[in-house]
Amino acid sequence: MNEISKGPADIAFLCDVHDSRAAASVKRFPKAKYYRDYREMLDKEHKNIDAVTVSSPDHNHAVQAMAAMQLGKHVYVQNPHPTISTKRACSRRPPRNIR
Numbered sequence: 001m002n003e004i005s006k007g008p009a010d011i012a013f014l015c016d017v018h019d020s021r022a023a024a025s026v027k028r029f030p031k032a033k034y035y036r037d038y039r040e041m042l043d044k045e046h047k048n049i050d051a052v053t054v055s056s057p058d059h060n061h062a063v064q065a066m067a068a069m070q071l072g073k074h075v076y077v078q079n080p081h082p083t084i085s086t087k088r089a090c091s092r093r094p095p096r097n098i099r
Helices: 019-028 038-048 060-071 084-091
Strands: 013-015 033-037 051-054 074-077
Touching: 013 019, 013 038, 033 038, 038 060, 051 060, 060 074
Parallel strands: 013 033, 051 074
Antiparallel strands: none
């Protein structure tokens, strides 16, 4: 989250399944609403989200990125060494009617 805070981004929502890991970000962005489940966040807030940064463990990247892309969101995946399956999944344009 260090680089995000340097630009003109408005951090409106945070999501992490581990409260202890999210604590620093929640403190740094006190106006951001916090969720523990990305699916709930996307379902409830998709109209208020322009872009998503996926910073979860590698095995979650494709599923979480695709969920955001299916809603038409810009997605940045923080993955230094993406797997071939992640590259393939994220390079295809997802159908709009899948949820």
